[in-house]
Amino acid sequence: MNPLLFTSETSSNGLRERDFTVGEVPGVLWSPASGAAERAPLILMGHGGGNYKKHPAMAGRAQRLVTGCGFHVAVIDAPGHGDRPRTAYDEQEIDLMQEAMASGKPVGPIVVRYNDHLAELALPEWQATLDALQELPEIGAGGPVGWFGINMGTAIGVPFVAAEPRITAAVFGQHWPDTLAEKAKRITIPIQFAMQWDDEHIPREAGLALFDAFASQEKTLHANAGRHKELPRFEADSAVRFFARHFGPAVARPA
Amino acid sequence: MNPLLFTSETSSNGLRERDFTVGEVPGVLWSPASGAAERAPLILMGHGGGNYKKHPAMAGRAQRLVTGCGFHVAVIDAPGHGDRPRTAYDEQEIDLMQEAMASGKPVGPIVVRYNDHLAELALPEWQATLDALQELPEIGAGGPVGWFGINMGTAIGVPFVAAEPRITAAVFGQHWPDTLAEKAKRITIPIQFAMQWDDEHIPREAGLALFDAFASQEKTLHANAGRHKELPRFEADSAVRFFARHFGPAVARPA
Numbered sequence: 432m433n434p435l436l437f438t439s440e441t442s443s444n445g446l447r448e449r450d451f452t453v454g455e456v457p458g459v460l461w462s463p464a465s466g467a468a469e470r471a472p473l474i475l476m477g478h479g480g481g482n483y484k485k486h487p488a489m490a491g492r493a494q495r496l497v498t499g500c501g502f503h504v505a506v507i508d509a510p511g512h513g514d515r516p517r518t519a520y521d522e523q524e525i526d527l528m529q530e531a532m533a534s535g536k537p538v539g540p541i542v543v544r545y546n547d548h549l550a551e552l553a554l555p556e557w558q559a560t561l562d563a564l565q566e567l568p569e570i571g572a573g574g575p576v577g578w579f580g581i582n583m584g585t586a587i588g589v590p591f592v593a594a595e596p597r598i599t600a601a602v603f604g605q606h607w608p609d610t611l612a613e614k615a616k617r618i619t620i621p622i623q624f625a626m627q628w629d630d631e632h633i634p635r636e637a638g639l640a641l642f643d644a645f646a647s648q649e650k651t652l653h654a655n656a657g658r659h660k661e662l663p664r665f666e667a668d669s670a671v672r673f674f675a676r677h678f679g680p681a682v683a684r685p686a
Numbered sequence: 687m688n689p690l691l692f693t694s695e696t697s698s699n700g701l702r703e704r705d706f707t708v709g710e711v712p713g714v715l716w717s718p719a720s721g722a723a724e725r726a727p728l729i730l731m732g733h734g735g736g737n738y739k740k741h742p743a744m745a746g747r748a749q750r751l752v753t754g755c756g757f758h759v760a761v762i763d764a765p766g767h768g769d770r771p772r773t774a775y776d777e778q779e780i781d782l783m784q785e786a787m788a789s790g791k792p793v794g795p796i797v798v799r800y801n802d803h804l805a806e807l808a809l810p811e812w813q814a815t816l817d818a819l820q821e822l823p824e825i826g827a828g829g830p831v832g833w834f835g836i837n838m839g840t841a842i843g844v845p846f847v848a849a850e851p852r853i854t855a856a857v858f859g860q861h862w863p864d865t866l867a868e869k870a871k872r873i874t875i876p877i878q879f880a881m882q883w884d885d886e887h888i889p890r891e892a893g894l895a896l897f898d899a900f901a902s903q904e905k906t907l908h909a910n911a912g913r914h915k916e917l918p919r920f921e922a923d924s925a926v927r928f929f930a931r932h933f934g935p936a937v938a939r940p941a
Contacts, residue, residue: 628898628905628907639894642909643883647911648911649910649911649918650883650910650911651908651909651910651911651918652883652907652908652909652910653906653907653908654897654906654907654909655904655905655906655907656902656903656904656905656906663904663906665931668927669924672923676920
């Protein structure tokens with residue numbers, strides 16, 4: 432097993448930020464700046480396509496989860512993203528997506544295919560990362576572990592969560608059912624799912640079909656008016672409360 | 687104009703509870719036990735069918751809105767409900783609903799027709815109640831006013847809010863689009879809408895169609911797995927946060 436190696440550490444705003452690697456995969460672990468010795472739940476976050484582990488959306492969610500609930504939050508760069516090299520296949524798919532976007536052609540079939548490929552590579556990376564994170568005394572094995580990933584974070588998260596019994600609550604959203612619905616049918620943990628009611632890329636019926644596919648007894652759909660990129664900021668707070676509800680806030684008051 | 691007459695007053699758990707009448711209509715006003723002289727937003731709540739103004743669901747929501755946000759909360763008994771007399775027509779429709787429920791026939795057409803009738807009666811009552819409440823110094827005219835009503839509270843609330851420019855944010859849910867969709871199309875204020883994904887009375891497509899009908903630029907659907915009566919308790923907290931987001935919490939921390 433590849434150990435987790437910390438490569439740098441900073442602290443600000445109550446947030447301890449540690450860069451790490453597990454094998455070739457670079458990641459970041461955000462933790463409460465104080466009380467680092469106490470065990471707390473862990474939230475794994477999957478970033479969006481074209482994005483990276485410390486994108487402001489990731490850092491913002493981490494801030495809420497860490498200072499609001501006292502949780503640990505970890506993100507790794509997806510294959511071909513952030514500090515990781517792109518393959519010729521990555522470049523080709525990205526070109527095709529940009530072409531489709533520019534010419535107004537449907538981008539869905541390309542995103543579905545490319546994200547499915549990335550999910551296959553990412554799944555063992557996430558499993559190794561979770562193994563390594565659970566070796567840390569402040570996380571430990573057997574504690575609550577959540578998944579929080581929208582867009583590509585759902586394309587990677589659904590197969591990962593379907594295969595990973597250590598994850599006991601998850602927030603997903605904004606993807607197509609084509610390759611994911613079959614895996615969603617194997618997921619029975621509580622989930623929350625975000626979609627945009629007027630998504631210009633993901634047809635409404637497709638979003639609803641993916642939500643419908645989850646076998647979870649407790650599942651909640653949050654559909655907001657607006658286009659693909661207009662997911663409201665308050666959905667980040669809502670996700671934090673979802674995890675606080677299931678994992679109990681280490682700190683009583685979510686941000 | 688019928689004045690608001692207070693008929694009794696009690697206080698407990700930080701909640702001041704005042705029964706009132708406006709003309710023939712009995713109501714209850716819940717307010718913060720302290721700081722009663724300060725103006726605060728007002729939430730009008732519509733109770734469910736077969737229910738009444740001080741039903742535990744109403745009292746529970748009021749507790750959260752008053753002690754969590756410092757808001758005032760008012761509920762009146764709907765026609766034929768609570769302390770109000772039932773007409774022969776009320777009795778007839780209630781019998782038909784109970785018959786349908788008992789025999790497993792669709793209850794929707796009866797509920798839609800009966801609630802539409804009640805909404806017509808309730809609309810001027812709510813307008814008179816709001817007029818009278820805004821005469822109170824701790825509420826006043828021109829301040830934020832919200833509507834919170836699920837089930838029959840939506841059947842009455844949608845026509846009321848469509849006709850009432852003083853209401854600037856609303857929580858609805860769990861009704862049919864048949865007579866309400868046309869009125870929902872005239873509503874442009876921020877709304878949150880709750881439905882049950884496995885509702886045995888309201889078909890999924892009907893719930894989605896009513897949500898779709900609102901013209902609001904900001905609208906959020908919360909769909910939860912479960913049957914009609916299984917609306918999760920956390921949706922009450924979610925509604926409180928919706929109002930806190932729009933009206934600003936008089937107290938910083940929602941319950």
